[in-house]
Amino acid sequence: MNSTILSTGIRILIPLFLLFSLFLLFRGHNAPGGGFVGGLVASIGFALYAINYGAERARRRFYLRPLKLIAWGLLIAVLSGIIPLIAGETFMTGLWYDEISIPLLGKPGTPILFDIGVYLLVAGTILGIIFSLWEE
Amino acid sequence: MLTIILIGFVLAIGAIAIHRLLKNYSGMAFAVYPAAAFVWFLTQYQTVASGEVVMSSMEWLPSLGIALDFKLDGLSLLFALLITGIGAIVLTYAGTYMKGVDHTDRFFVALILFMASMLGLVLSDNIISLFVFWELTSFSSYFLIGFKHEDKASRKSALEALLITAGGGLALLAGLVLLGIGGGSMSISELLTRGNELADSGLFNAAMLLIIIGCFTKSAQFPFHFWLPSAMAAPTPVSAYLHSATMVKAGIYLLARMSPVFNGADGWHATLLLFGATTMIVGAIIAILQTDLKKILAYTTVSALGLLTMLLGIGTSVAIHAVVIFILAHALYKGCLFLVAGIVDHQTGSRDIRKLGRIFKDMPYTAITAIIACLSMAGIPPLFGFISKEFSYESTIGMITNSPLTTSAFFLTGVFFTAAAGMLSYMVFFGKRNKLKVKVHEAPVTMVAGPILMALLSLVFGLSSGWINPLLDQASLAILPGNESLKMGLWHGINTELLLSLATLLVGLSAFSFIYLNPRLMSRIEISEKIKPSYAYEQVMEGIADLSKGVTRYVQNGYLRVYVSMMVGTFCVLALIILQDFGIPKISILWSDFRVYDIVIGIIMIIACFYTVMAKSRLLAIAMLGIVGYGVAFVFIIFGAPDLAMTQILIETLTVVLFVLVLWKLPRYLIFAEGFIKFRYFLVSALFGGIMTWIVMIVTQYPLDSHLKVFFSENSYPLAMGKNVVNVILVDFRSMDTLGEIVVLGIAAIGVYGLVKFNGDKKGGKA
Amino acid sequence: MEDILPFLIGGLYAGGIYLILHRSFVKLIIGLIILGYASNLLLFTISRVTRGAPPLIPEEASQLTEPFADPLPQALILTAIVIGFGIQAFAIVLIKVGYQAGDTDDLDDLNTTDRLED
Secondary structure (H helix, E strand, C coil), X not given: CCCHHHHHXXXXXXXXXXXXXXXXXXXXXXXXXXXXXXXXXXXXXXXXXXXXXXXXXXXXXXXXXXXXXXXXXXXXXXXXXHHHHHCCCCCCCCCECCCCCECCCXXXXXXXXXXXXXXXXXXXXXXXXXXHHHHC | CHHHHHHHHHHHHHHHHHHHHHHHHHHHHHHHHHHHHHHHHHXXXXXXHXXXXXXXXXXXXXXXXXXXXXXXXXXXXXXXXXXXXXXXXXXXHHHXXXXXXXXXXXXXXXHXXXXXXXXXXXXXXXHHHHHHHXXXXXXXXXXXXCCCCCCHHHHHHHHHHHHHHHHHHHHHHHHHHHHHHHHCCCEHHHHCCCHHHHHHHCCHHHHHHHHHHHHHHHCCCCCCCCHHHHHHHCCHHHHHXXXXXXXXXXXXXXXXXXXXXXXXXXXXXXXXXXXXXXXXXXXXXHHCCCCEHHHHHHHHHHHHHHXXXXXXXXXXXXXXXXXXXXXXXXXXXXXXXXXXXXXXXXXXXXXXCCCCCCCCCCCHHHHHHHHHHHHHHHCCCCCHHHHHHHHHHHHHHCCCCCHHHHHHHHHHHHHHHHHHHHHHHHHHHCCCCCCCCCCCCCCCHHHHXXXXXXXXXXHHHHHCHHHXXXXXHHHHHHHXXXXXXXXXXXXXXCCHHHHHXXXXXXXXXXXXXXXXXXXHHHHHCCCCHHHCHHHHHHHHHHHHHHHHHHHHHHHCCCCHHHHHHHHHHHHHHHHHHHHCCCXXXXXXXXXXXXXXXXXXXXXXXXXXXXXXXXXXXXXXXXXXXXXXXXXXXXXXXXXXXXXXXXXXXXXXXXXXXXXXXXXXXXXXXXXXCCHHHHHHHHHHHHHHHHHHHHHHHHHHHXXXXXXXXXXXXXXXXXXXXXXXXXXXXXXXXXXXXXHHHHHHHHHHHHHHHHHHHHHHHHHHHHC | CCCCHXXXXXXXXXXXXHHHHCCEHHHHHHHHHHXXXXXXXXXXXXXXXXXXXXXXXXXXXXXXXXXXXXXXXHHHHHHHHHHHXXXXXXXXXXXXXXXXXXXXXXXXXXXXHHCCXX
């Protein structure tokens, strides 16, 4: 598949898709959005790039390793469950740090960390599927 | 006590590592465990002998009344001493016996596991933990019988033993549960005092029968006896330990343990007496027809177990005395004889009494040991077996009914025992000639020491039975509360028992001479296959296999559409049965409530769905599928689920992309179904769709009371600091579930990756 | 819309089952996807639908006020959609690999492993 419009457009669109996906991820706790949707949006940008330029190029250009993304996502998600254990709570209790509120991102807490894990894993899953199908 | 048992389980796990470390000396190292346990139990001897009971308790599942309670009374101590004492001997022996055999580490794992389970079994004071240990012994026995797993016969025997004992185990579980319900307690010591409550509950007979079945299978009573001779496929130390001294007596132990509850019931006495006596005679007769040393021992063991059951069935004071004495006597001489058989096998390479002979001079220690044990088996004074036989005669003679019949049955068994003892000693170590081709040597001391010790104990207990008297007395009290105190001795004066004993010996010796002089005649006696219970067992097993094959062939025929039709059809029938109570729901469409875009979306979705189904080309079908998906997203938007709508739209786009990516490599639509078949498919799916519609309408007509909705709406912000309640549920309240879901997702991606990569590699290999 | 949802669900179920009953592999997957839609909608509908009131707590409030849509089924469906996609992708790849290996689109040609030998 090779279309001029897509190949020019996608270069500009990828950062936009990424930004938008991060926006969705971090607003997810208070408004529609979240890790699942964010991860999907993030992967769509790269998927379009891969469809246009080939998976191998997408992989090299952005240092993407979908299986590693999955692994990191899972690790972060589990980590967000273990942190409360260290703090003396039960596994996966939500912990919040109330003192500060980062602009745009909101208050830091383990559920946000968990959502980041979901985001990475979903993006990795979708990209892994698309890449392995496209590579053949 | 819990510690002792737990150490055993831990040791079983670590046995592989220990074995790697110590190689050929591991047997002796493992023997330290039962030996230490033996010493500990010995320290309890005085306490128990004075009539006290040692208890130890730990909660396990308190809500179900299941606890790890352990109780050490006379009966338990008798068994515990046997298990640990013979266990130490057997482990030492096995270390040498198994030298050079592959996978000896596995052997030790199973053996130690068994040892710990068996200890748990005899010490448990809770019916459920008793059952757990009971099953564990069956399992470890399965592994030990099937130790030579390359051998088909060995695997078959192992499976046979497992199926029979585990099948009986199921009956036992049912029986124990009924007992627990009827008696209102899970604790054995409490149940033993609640016989009356059990009788009142009406569960008495059922519980009794089921427990008896469980015990009969474990203790190889006729007609379940055949697994025990087959189990001789196990290495000899195992046969000595599990299949003669300990595990097979688990059934006897439980019968004895439960005796205080059931003793006195007619069914109890009649059943135990009948089956015990039958087993006793059948086992004894078959024993003398065998030529394999281990088979002879196995059938005499069956016979001995029958005798024990019969004595429990008699249930009088003296009969219970006879039971405890015989348990000890039998464990000592039979364990010893098995080990001797192992030595003979190990040193000569043969177990066939037709080949063996005149090896006394080559292995004198073994021979003398065997002779002492055989004398005990034949019941010749001053050995312990003689005391045991005296008591057995006393109990059969003392019976109120059926005394002559039972006595003569026991007489017959005694005769065959004597004959078998002759076969095992005289024919092996003296006999006519030696047909072996090898030069025979005495076995190493690690193997001979154990049997010698056991044989000596047979002698010592015979000569000074006072040493063991208090323990056996307590054991008999546990079986029959308030039993008269036991007085053992070699000389009771000239009485009927003594005369009968002498007669048994004489007839037994002449029977032996007959066998010895006419070996051909004996080998000609064959039992028809068809009257053996093992034949019935095989028939049943084949029948089950055939039945399941037939059912599988019919049900699992490999046609997806048949499976789907069956599932859908079953669902429809069941749903219709339930739905007929609800009647047809009222369709009350308020047209005034309708908005134009609602109707448009609904109609578009239906049409798109129709075209997806009917499309002749794949591309059209996928495009239409996309439209249905976007329609679903619209429904989510309309009803206040923006998160869902977003996800649905993105996923829908990805699905279409995915299909298009793969599509050009996919096959064309093939049309297989035509005309009437299509119509049939249509009917099935229309019926299913209709029923689903009906269900949804009925469900939505009833009010919904959702506590969860309220809970999440109230607590989402105060507890979890989030204003998007859906997201809060996903990442906080139910984050465990989400974690599971993302794991599934990751696995799916890895699966895709693997499929593609595997396929690519295969092609690469071809090129 | 509330009143026509049951019919929509029934229609989707019927279409899905109809496709699965055919012997074609591609139809099987499309049928499964449609069944997925139907099930999601079923879950959504039987927990009652509320028009235009997403479960988002307003800026100044600390809890939701009626009427609002039930958030729990939404959370369930959200993960169901994504997991459903993972499974679909797997199934699609499976068809492709199966097609390349066995050179067939006919489900009946792929059932040899399911049959007992006589």
